[in-house]
Amino acid sequence: MTSRTSQELAELEREAVEAIEAADSLPRLLEARSQVLGRKGTITESLRGIGAADPADRARLGRELNLAKQRIEARFADRRAALEAGARERELREHRLDVTLPGTGLRSGHLHPVTQLEREMVAFFTGLGFSIEDGPQVETDYNNFEALNFPPDHPARDMQDTFYVEGGNLLRTHTSPVQIRAMQRLEPPFRFVVTGRVYRHDFGPRSSPMFHQIEGVMVDERTSFGDLKGILYAFARQLFGARVDLRFRASYFPFTEPSAEFDVTCPNCAGAGCGTCSQSGWIEWGGCGMVHPRVLENCQIDAERYQGFAFGMGIDRAAMIRFGLPSIHVLFEPDARILEQI
Ligand SMILES: [Zn+2]
Known part of the structure; x- marks a missing residue:
């Protein structure tokens, strides 16, 4: 095998460079390189042929081939970099993301209107130094009625439309049994509020078998109906605005005397x-x-020394007033579209 002349090598190199520069994609570029520098590429074969060349010519041939190979590799690397940059740019251009488009976003939940109002109400009373008391929703007849001065055959029990459960217990018809639990435990003077669910067999636009009450009790040596009215006025104006007024009507409850609605x-x-x-x-x-003196005595509180007042109201009713709702049931429908509007 005769070795290639310098001119032939220059020609090989020129063809290789042309093919590299002409490649317009990465696969074609790799193909062009393979034809020159691959296992059967022209330069590779020439390098392999050095051993068979005229010994006097080997050094020149080896040097020229290696230099040619280096130059071709350099052109190949440049072209590869250019093609890759172009591909990246094209990709960026074609798959452009508009980051200014509005996202779909996550909808955040919020507290139920009754819970919001309940917290607002409790905050008003804790601001006046009332503590918070809690109790179970299934109660004994004693705590729900008897200790609150409803004797067993008392007609006022009929006003409460009670749900009874097995074992003679009942679903509390008001939050007042928590009064009993708290007053049996606390030493006067004290003041506290109770909130929670209560149950009555009643159904109408303004009544639901389950509703929420808040009630408060204050017992001290000198508490008066005037204190009670002052607190209720402040409470109503806090909830419904400075212009609202209250109207008291004489009424009857077994556990208070005198009583008013x-x-x-x-x-x-x-x-x-x-x-x-x-x-x-x-x-x-x-x-x-x-608070009726007998209720205080039922809780071992000296009714000669202490007296107190109690009040209670529906939280749902307050929500109806505040949000202008036509029916209490709107609050308990599991329809987020309606609740979101409130
Ligand atoms: Zn009106």
Whole structure:
């Protein structure tokens, strides 16, 4: 085998460089390189042929082939870098992401309106130094009725439409049994609020078999109906605005004496009369009174020395007033679309 002349090598190199420069994709570039520097490439074969060349010519041939190989490799690397950069740029251009488009986002939940109002109410009373008491929803007849001065055959029990459960217990009809539990434990003077679910066999636009109450008790050596009214006025104005008024009506509850029910001016019509308040300008809200001495005695509190007042109202009713809802049931429908509007 005769060795290639310098001119032939120059020609080989020129062809290789042309093929490399002409390659317009990475596969074609690799193909072009393989034809020169692959296992059967022209330069590779020439290098392999050095051994058979004229000994006098071997050094020149080896040097020229190696230099040619280095130059071709360098051109190949440059071309490869250029093709890869181009491909990356094209990809960026074609698969462009518009980061200014609005995202789908995650919807965040929020507290139920009754829970929001309950927390707001509790915050008002804790601000006045009331503590928070809690108790079970399944109660004994004694705590729910008897200790609160409802004797077994007392007609006032009929007002409460009680759900009884097995074993003679019942679903508490008001939060007042928690009063009993707390007053048996606490030493006067004390003041506390109770919130929670209560149950009555009752169903209508403004009543649900399950609803929420908040009630408060304050027992001290000098508490008066005037203190009670002052607190309720401040509470109503905190919840419904500075312009609302309260109206007290003499009433009867076994566990308070004297007792009153109170109404709040309809915030919807400011007392002028509208559909929400049945044209009366007032909305019934809750009951209150001075704690009956027998209830204090049932809790081993000296009724000669101490007296106290108690009040209670529906949280759901307050939510209806606050949010102008036509029915209490809107609050308990598991329909997020409605609750979101409140
Ligand atoms: Zn009204």
